[in-house]
Amino acid sequence: MKRLLNRLGITGTNSGVCCGDWVANPGGDTITPVNPANGESIAGVVTASRDDYDRCVARAQHSFAGWRMMPPPQRGEIIRQLGQAFREHKRDLGRLVTRETGKILAEGEGEVQEMIDICDFATGLSRQLYGLTIASERPRHRLFEQWHPLGPIGIITAFNFPVAVWAWNAALAAVCGDTMIWKPSPTTPLTAIAVQHLVNRVTAEHEVEGVFNLCVGADAEVGRWMAEDRRLPLISATGSCAMGRSVAQTVGARLGRSLLELGGNNGLIVTASADLDLAVRAILFAAVGTAGQRCTTLRRLIVHESIAAPLIDRLVAAYRSIPIGDPLETGILVGPLINEAAVQKMMDALDIARQQGGEILCGGERIERAGYFVQPALVRAHNNMSIVSAETFAPILYVMTYRDLDEAITMHNQVDQGLSSAIFTDRVREAEQFLSAAGSDCGITNVNIGTSGAEIGGAFGGEKDTGGGRESGSDAWKSYMRRQTCTINFGTDLPLAQGVEFRLPESPPRN
Helix, strand or coil, X not given: CHHHHHHCCCCCCEECEEECEECCCCCCCEECCEECCCCEECCCEECCCHHHHHHHHHHHHHHHHHHCXXXXXXXXXXXXXXXXXXXXCHHHHHHHHHHHHCCCHHHHHHHHHHHXXXXXXXXXXXXXXXXXXXXXXXXXXXXXXXXXXXXXXXXXXXXXXXCHHHHHHHHHHHHHCCCEEXXXXXXXXXXXXXXXXXXXXXXXXXXCCCCEEEECCCCCHHHHHHHHCCCCCEEXXXXXXXXXXXXXXXXXXXXXXXXXXXXXXXXXEECCCCCHHHXXXXXXXXXXXXXXXXXXXXXXXXXXXXXXXXXXXXXXXXXXXXXXXXXXXXXXXXXXXXXXXXXXXXHHHHHHHXXXXXEEEECCCEXXXXXXXXXXXEEECCCCCHHHHCCCCCCXXXXXXXXXXXXXXXXXXXXXXXXXEEEECCCHHHHHHHHCCCCCCCCEEEECCCCCCCCCCCEECCEECCCCCCEECCCHHHHHEEEEEXXXXXXXXXXXXXXXXXXXXXXXXXX
């Protein structure tokens, strides 16, 4: 572990504050991230004080003045080289993600690949920050739109994707001309520090400083400072719905912008025509991948009553065969939960499910070994159980049945969150109904694939209590810029829009 950290630039007790260069002695408390696979501390990180935070914001403001005027393709070249640095350190970064989060190594390296992919996407985007030419109703006038950098922005990320979500925001914001401050989860600060070391190496080669800034907090305080700070026109925050409400209210009170990626109580409908072999594989990964700690994790399975029995039998058999253990070991598919509190929340949710009439079909027990390991749970439930509508960030899958597709879609949409959704069917009409305006109310809707594993090319985000934000691909870049409508008069007259006449009366001739 020490050699791994050293290769990524992390030595001794680490500064968690970087404002163009590392702050040698931050004024905050020291935190010790823990490996959830064994419960042991990994390293010490000194967090930011309010003075450290203000220093980061001031640096981001100062750097923005120059960065916004650099041609976007030049900014894109720096992001391209940053992606190359991630490629060179993919294995080490992936192992560190696994150490801090507990996700299996394939997922840890997959998260680093997301960083690489979004850097590639942002590099191309740097030549495609398109505006519009608009037909003007006035003669000899040109009407058009253009986009400008927004300013220093704040990025708040969660423990379960400690680096990929930062990259979704940072790569796009950087090519758009913004500078930024990153507050990672205090549970996973080492991956953030490692990434910042690589960022510093690349930006130093281009004599660029203060574009990417890091401010680790011991708790939620740094995030609160960011939300309140008028110097940060946009706060992009990923986390729980409760956290998002707090951020939105605070940022909204100062008329700032929020980009929110919050919880997801995701559902999947299996119709009578579905390919069950395909469905079982998709359900398994979506429900137990990352030990159920993805915002896109499958939590509600809505199955046609005619196929419920055989599908449940297959799922029980699959659940009982899942290899659970050290996420660095080959062949392991499920690692630990993030901490003891997460284990307890899972156990509490299962107790409530039993009290409300649910039946634990398999799993749901803690595994007695070092670390925070559990057996993923499959629960036979009914839609009026209140616990089914609550997102528990753990591997619990509630299975319910339906008779017709309208009923299934109603059940699917009866939760507060609206992130990811899926249907398994071999009928075009069923697929199209689910994709229609009367179908899924989620920001992500899939046919014959699970709810997890979104590609970076599409905009990622959801509706309702999920927050409404969009990150990553498509036109999500517009969140990080300000729109400007421009009109140029190249004639000698001054016609007004809507045919308005505004002329001074002619003066009478003088004698």
